[in-house]
Amino acid sequence: MNYKEQIAAYEADVQSPNVSGMEHLNMLMNRSEIAKSEAHLTDQERQRLLEADKLLLQKANLFFQTISEIADLAAWRRDENVPVSHWWWYLDVITQMPPTNEKRARAGQQNMPTAH
């Protein structure tokens, strides 16, 4: 696959958290392949990648739960010498991070008691 096809595949994959762990693992491997071509991406392709990355982050928990059934991400990072800049391999860490202020505020609004 060339990087344009890889981006299209990544965009599709981040919208499908309900597939198998191996398919998610393949998505992360594909994201690493895209990273190798980042210097060649157009502004539009960068934007598409950013939007797809956001979706991955939003659904990190779902992806991580399924991946953890078949793979240990920490061991994977160690075995494959994953660079720190490849944040998508840190879904186990990301899911443990405290929510940002923005997220907290959003959660607070949702939990706000309604008037009866």
Place this chain on the structure above:
Amino acid sequence: MKTIILLADQALPPRPSIWDRPRPLWNVAGKTIIGHLLDLLRDELTGDVIFVFDPAKSTVNTWIQDNYPQLAAHFVPQSAGEQAQALALCQDFLDDEAVLVVADLVVVEAAFDKLGKMGAGVVRVTPPDTAVSPTSSAAVTWFTNGRLLQSALQSTGPSATLQDVYQELQNGGTAVAALPAQLWLETHTPDALLHANQRLLGLGYGATADAIERSYVEDFTVLPPVFIDEEAYIEAAVVGPYVSVYAGAVIKSAIVRHSIIAADAHLENCILDGALVGERAKITGSVSKLLVGDDATEIG
């Protein structure tokens, strides 16, 4: 035109022995190697087709008779010897008709209809610049008539190769021309075999047209081009690109790319890239690049 296909495997190194079955019957891109060759040559196979075979591997003959009953096939056994000896065994078939000789099981596509119009006594079909690791023993050569080949065989020694034969003819004044092949796929090493699988699938030969539809129904991800036999089972996996999966193979919770998975192999919880997995082989664990022979078990 007559065609002589040298199937005996003198040029194939004994190791690595990937599959027990004879090399012509190894599967790439949904079909056997000999099947691809015969399909690409089909317009030329109008006359006698003489297969020189290793008598220890006569299953190839049965396969050809079963799958290509329309061919005027003849089978000549050769237990040892070089290409010239193999051709000498076909002397009874050499007459005034043109002869195409294919040596060392190369899958080739070329403008064969031009062979008789090039004004040469001998035409060598040559590998294109893009050919991967072409060997000197793989050769496809056309002779304007069988008598010409016969006379050259009488002048060269029994250890001669096809190259020696047309060199002999050239030295004797016969015009030799070259016709570059459009496709030249050798199958003598694992890398060559995987390359052949990739090129043939990429060109659409043997690729499963409904692989994506099937992946939706059966719940796995496919990255075409791939060949997936109807009787293969795939679950929670990513298959492709350039993967051939044969009947009875089971792939569960795996990522498989650029690989050939033979019949009844079982892969589970692993990642394969550039692998040849033999029949009934079992792989579980975490493996990256493998050549797995028939009945082997690998646990990562």
